[in-house]
Amino acid sequence: MITISQALEGSAATLVKVSDTPTLDAQTILAHCLGKSRTWLLTHPEESLTNSAFSSLQQEINALERGIPLPYVLGHWEFYGLDFTVTPDTLIPRPETELLVDKALDWLNLQPEPCMAADIGTGSGCIAVALAKHNPDVSVIATDISYPALKIGRANTIQHNVDHQVNFLQTDLFPPIADRFDLVCANLPYIPTQTLQNLEVSGREPDMALDGGPNGLDLISSLLEEAPGHIAPRGILLIEVESSQGAKAQYLAQRAFPSAEIEVLSDLSGKDRLVMIQLPKIY
Ligand SMILES: C[S@@+](CC[C@H](N)C(=O)[O-])C[C@H]1O[C@@H](n2cnc3c(N)ncnc32)[C@H](O)[C@@H]1O
CATH class of the missing domain: 3.40.50.150 (Vaccinia Virus protein VP39)
Structure with a gap:
């Protein structure tokens, strides 16, 4: 099973081709897939991903690779300190x-x-x-x-x-x-x-x-x-x-x-x- 730290490393490496902020995007996407905060991810690097979480992560990374903007993949984005569905x-x-x-x-x-x-x-x-x-x-x-x-x-x-x-x-x-x-x-x-x-x-x-x-x-x-x-x-x-x-x-x-x-x-x-x-x- 893949750990959070391995998943983050692999995702960031993939996103280098399409993002100026691959590490941040990888953390944001994985946090979204797990329903956790970025802070939680960074403090649980050895935790294992379930198969379904890994599969969601792969789908979302693929979407970013195809050029779909991060906010559309997440389904929401912040404006004026408020969270909006987009x-x-x-x-x-x-x-x-x-x-x-x-x-x-x-x-x-x-x-x-x-x-x-x-x-x-x-x-x-x-x-x-x-x-x-x-x-x-x-x-x-x-x-x-x-x-x-x-x-x-x-x-x-x-x-x-x-x-x-x-x-x-x-x-x-x-x-x-x-x-x-x-x-x-x-x-x-x-x-x-x-x-x-x-x-x-x-x-x-x-x-x-x-x-x-x-x-x-x-x-x-x-x-x-x-x-x-x-x-x-x-x-x-x-x-x-x-x-x-x-x-x-x-x-x-x-x-x-x-x-x-x-x-x-x-x-x-x-x-x-x-x-x-x-x-x-x-x-
Ligand atoms: C630049 S976006 C701004 C969206 C939002 N107000 C924001 O600031 O994120 C422009 C919006 O104007 C809408 N729009 C385009 N032509 C329009 C028209 N003739 N009358 C009303 N809305 C129009 C588009 O559908 C789009 O939602």
Whole structure:
């Protein structure tokens, strides 16, 4: 029988071909197969694997070798300190998107009244859930064009006990309702089609979640055109952008909201990441 330390060594050696972090990935996968923590594994190196655990490990290592991303193999991933179910129907939540959630919560926490928010292109629901979990007064409408993604988003709200705060709707960008939102968050597809074809994520995560059209700004531009009919005076719109799109997105935002205060914020690596549009009392 193979021991934990032998299994880890063998798995890491296999994963060298497909991962920059083979040791960590091997530990994560084996911990997942055994239903134990990584710490437990490292403190029980001589423990033997059962045949069924070894067979699960082999299947999951094979999946990684075939290029399936680790979060899809595990079936879950962390975002904003919360654990989210993810499937190949949803984008894997990225740490860069935490900046959008930070800014949204900073703003929400200053509002004297409960707010109505929209999360456009919700995917796994990670933004909507993080907002609802950290601000019990906010109500969120989360939209996506993908019904399978919405099902996962809904499951995540239930898992985090915020399903009473978040409603899901399958629609193209904004929901067709007359109410105006105080806060609009959007992490829409923004990778230019041509660029996407040369990226590793292409074909591994849903194209619908990544492809932003010829210049990457198709969805963001449509969102900004529609947005004036959907945001309340003194409201705020937060749009995640690709690092090369800050200036162009700012120009589109200025055109849609000439009297708004517009800022492009950088992520931790100093790259443009977020366009923040704050509306005046009358716009
Ligand atoms: C970049 S992913 C973001 C997912 C999630 N908000 C996150 O931050 O991880 C973009 C999402 O927008 C959705 N989407 C694409 N086109 C859309 C449209 N026209 N209207 C609404 N959602 C759309 C995709 O299905 C995908 O779930």
